[in-house]
Amino acid sequence: xxxxxxxxxxxxxxxxxxxxxxxxxxxxxxxxxxxxxxxxxxxxxxxxxxxxxxxxxxxxxxxxxxxxxxxxxxxxxxxxxxxxxxxxxxxxxxxxxxxxxxxxxxxxxxxxxxxxxxxxxxxxxxxxxxxxxxxxxxxxxxxxxxxxxxxxxxxxxxxxxxxxxxxxxxxxxxxxxxxxxxxxxxxxxxxxxxxxxxxxxxxxxxxxxxxxxxxxxxxxxxxxxxxxxxxxxxxxxxxxxxxxxxxxxxxxxxxxxxxxxxxxxxxxxx
Numbered sequence: 001x002x003x004x005x006x007x008x009x010x011x012x013x014x015x016x017x018x019x020x021x022x023x024x025x026x027x028x029x030x031x032x033x034x035x036x037x038x039x040x041x042x043x044x045x046x047x048x049x050x051x052x053x054x055x056x057x058x059x060x061x062x063x064x065x066x067x068x069x070x071x072x073x074x075x076x077x078x079x080x081x082x083x084x085x086x087x088x089x090x091x092x093x094x095x096x097x098x099x100x101x102x103x104x105x106x107x108x109x110x111x112x113x114x115x116x117x118x119x120x121x122x123x124x125x126x127x128x129x130x131x132x133x134x135x136x137x138x139x140x141x142x143x144x145x146x147x148x149x150x151x152x153x154x155x156x157x158x159x160x161x162x163x164x165x166x167x168x169x170x171x172x173x174x175x176x177x178x179x180x181x182x183x184x185x186x187x188x189x190x191x192x193x194x195x196x197x198x199x200x201x202x203x204x205x206x207x208x209x210x211x212x213x214x215x216x217x218x219x220x221x222x223x224x225x226x227x228x229x230x231x232x233x234x235x236x237x238x239x240x241x242x243x244x245x246x247x248x249x250x251x252x253x254x255x256x257x258x259x260x261x262x263x264x265x266x267x268x269x270x
Contacts, residue, residue: 029197031159032062032073033187034130034139035167036152037180040208041130041137044184045073046159046192047201047217058200061216067092068212070108070131071205075157076144077124084125088112105131105138109148117146126156132209159191159198166190177206185218192221 032045045062048055064072064085070092074081091111092103109129116123127142141154153171155163166187175183185202192199201217 029159029195030062030075030157031155031163031188031191031195031198032075032128032157033155033160033163033167033184034073034128034153035171035175035180035184036137036139037175037177039137039177040132040206041139042177042180042184042204042206043071043073043128043130044188044202044204044218046188046198046221047203048192048197048199049078050197058222061203063203063205065089066108066129067096067103067131069102069133069207069209070105070129071207073128073130073156075126075160080123080125081127084112084115084123084127087115102133104133104135105129105140106135109140109142109150112142113146113148115146116142116144119144121145128154128156130207132207155187155191157191157198159195162191162194163187181206181218189219189221 029048029050030046032043034041034043036042043063047058047060047062049057049060060078062074062081064074064081066072066085066089072085072088074085088108088111092108095107096103108131112127112129116125121144123144125142125144129138129140129142131138138150139152139154140148140150141156142148152173153167155161155167164187167183170183170186181204184204188202192202199222200220202219202221204215204218206213206215
């Protein structure tokens with residue numbers, strides 16, 4: 001391990017001495033949350049994908065299927081979250097076929113924990129594993145270094161602290177499904193309206209032993225309304241300080257005229 005660290009340090013120093021600057025770190029944003037209730041688990045996530053200060057996409061599903069009874073929420077680097085959850089999904093499917101029985105949540109958590117620990121935190125996957133099996137309803141948070149914690153509720157991402165404050169204030173054991181859905185909605189709404197890196201829509205799943213209900217979306221947070229004023233500027237609003245027109249000399253090397261009528265007729269005949 002020590003040799004690996006020394007090699008990485010020497011490599012970075014060599015790159016810097018040759019004028020290769022380190023890459024810029026882009027802040028990633030997400031709000032994901034999971035809450036247990038009397039009969040199962042409610043999971044919710046926003047749908048905004050950001051690259052630094054730019055909204056890359058506003059319709060991203062951050063809830064990943066691992067098995068029929070197990071799902072994952074991902075925050076951090078989207079590529080790492082997508083690939084690691086797909087890898088885990090394939091492993092759990094093979095395990096299910098081999099054992100001919102439903103996979104337990106603890107098994108999924110253990111597999112991804114060992115996988116992330118081998119990479120020593122270099123995979124930017126902050127995961128929440130949720131599921132319902134023969135032992136009950138479970139929520140586990142998995143950090144990139146491989147540390148885990150089983151909790152009755154959890155929130156993560158750039159807006160996780162805001163959502164967590166709402167859940168901690170109102171959470172109670174043996175909640176009904178409607179109470180858990182309302183609490184998850186309020187927690188996500190608090191984050192999406194205060195965190196610039198979370199927003200757009202609230203997607204929600206309700207997972208029990210008998211069913212899986214998908215609400216895509218459960219609520220649209222940032223509805224774009226009509227502009228109240230006309231922001232079209234009249235010509236001449238900005239003063240032109242100088243004008244320079246330069247004539248470009250060129251020679252016509254080749255000239256070709258195409259007729260499109262025949263092509264359309266050929267296409268119609270075909």
